[in-house]
Amino acid sequence: MTGAGQAGAPRPLAGQPRPAGGVAPGGMPRLVACFDTQCRVIGALLLRELSTRFGRENVGFLWLFVEPALLGGTIGLMHHFSGHGLPGGIDIMSFWVLGYIPYYLFRAVVNRAPSAIVSNQSLLFHRRITILDIMISRNLLEGGAVLGAMAVFVLALGAVTGVWPEQPAKLVAGMALMLGFAHGLSLLIAAGSVYTDMFERLTHLVTYLTLPILGSFFMVFWLPTELQQIVLWIPTVHCFELVRDGQFGSMVPTHYDIPYALTCIALLNLFGLAALRKARRDVVL
């Protein structure tokens, strides 16, 4: 995404129309120009989000990476020292860490969705900032942070145990799928939170209760076939399996269906976007 990096030279953030080239002959602003503006808005929102969440004091937004890393690491270490093995002979530490970190992403994105609009309501006075921009910037921030934490972990595990990911691209793809899924869900929740407080109350509960079935702490091949077929209906299971395929490769059998996961993500995002469009009219500023 174009964050602060692209806007090296001070550019007008919003308000003034961009100079020539942005407007088509028909008077219709070019889509590219709109997209460019949206990217700059999102980049600016990212920076704002960063400083409002973590401030500039002490380590500041280093916490962004440290938080998931600490949680994932502790869980991994706990299981590492409790010492029971896993079927398939996979490394205990990397299994739990790689199960926990994508889940952390999911939880962080979904749990922060209900408060997204309320906490950024004042920004909506600016014409160019839309709710979608706010959601995208928040979720991207979360995704980037968790991906960073994951990279640190994978590197550290590789350095300690000597086992490097088989296909790093699949790790990233799995995380991207997870982010897409969580993003779609967060759009729906954010839209819903405009109408009722229920989402704020229930989201934490639901993310906590669904933890066992999301797929973070089991592998599909451990289950009997009937259960496998049921479990594979859950889209997040595919994300976790993809991440594990990237890490462990052919060491363990993995089951995932990327088209299915993509379909789920597309549907969720479609409904989320539509709901957000509806909710926008009903937001009380």
Added chain:
Amino acid sequence: MTIWTRRSRLTEPTEQATLAPVGWSGPVARPPMLGRLRRWARRRSFLLAVILPTIMAGLWLFGFAANQYDSEARFLVRARQTGPSAGGLEAMIQSAGFTKGSEDAMGVRDYLQSHDVVAALRGRLPLVDIFRRPEADPIARLWWSDPSAERLLDYFRRMVKVQYDQTSGISTLTVKSFRSEDSQALAGELLALSEELVNRLNARLLEDGLRVAREEVARAEARLAASQSAMTEFRDRERSLDPSRSAAVALENLGKLEGSLTQARAELAEATRFSRADTPRMLQLRNRVEALSQQATEERSRITVSGHASTQQLGEYERLAVERDLARTQLASATASLERARADAQRQQIFLLRVVEPNRAEWARYPKATETVLYIFLCLSVGYGLAWLLIAGMREHAA
């Protein structure tokens, strides 16, 4: 709303366009072809992006796509007895209802999707011809008339699916092709090939398990034969079947002689008491004692003279006998362990049991035209909706 008119030769189009009063454009230049097309496309975007592709896919699938018949077979891969179960978490998982798949079944599954099976099939069936039947449509059929092994394998994997059900242990083989008899033949051949694979594996298992035991038996046999021939050689050389026995016989002879001698002496002593020395009985007795004592002396001297030699002989003989007995025991135990190994190997043997024979389809299940068209329509609609919403979101950022 603008009304487009034909371009007039006299007027300057751009000026006219900009100066035209609102609501009436006046004679405006006909926009260039590309622009018009773009405008039209923008207005009819749903038609273009969703309806048109769906209609085209529907036309193809309903009108032109060739029928594909599927044939299904099911089989079990099973060992007579499973190996010792592992402890720890694995046992826990098994007891909790989680099952570990059978390696043999997975091996057969992997074999059925390997280049190996494709190569073997090509030797038996005209695989490329089957996938390029004249009735096949140009999209679904194998595109190359002389495909490389990899392309053929990719196509083969698309047409042949093997699924393994961990709970029941049943593998399902599904074959698609353009003729129902082709599908059936392919499925049958694949089953036969997997049976051959299982047999090969069994032979290999049996061979590996028995090889060590067989070698052991051969070694024991050789040892026994060597000890026997050493014994024979010994007997030939020493001219004695059994030195210990012949020594015993000699000793027994000596004992008998000594006994008879003692008895004869006693009779002689008894006779000397009440008869003269020249009676025939006395003479007979004396002669007998003399003969017996001579015989005994001879015998004793023979034993004593050959004493050293016969002890040596005896020692060697004992060694040979012990060697022979050991060789016999070894052979017996080696034979027993061979039997055991054979039984073990037979217990470890795997079987491929056909549960469902490949069927001949009467009705083409594929391509599932209605489902596919619906699926395409839904996917495109979702994609269109997403794109529309995203673009609308972008437009809100317009200056």
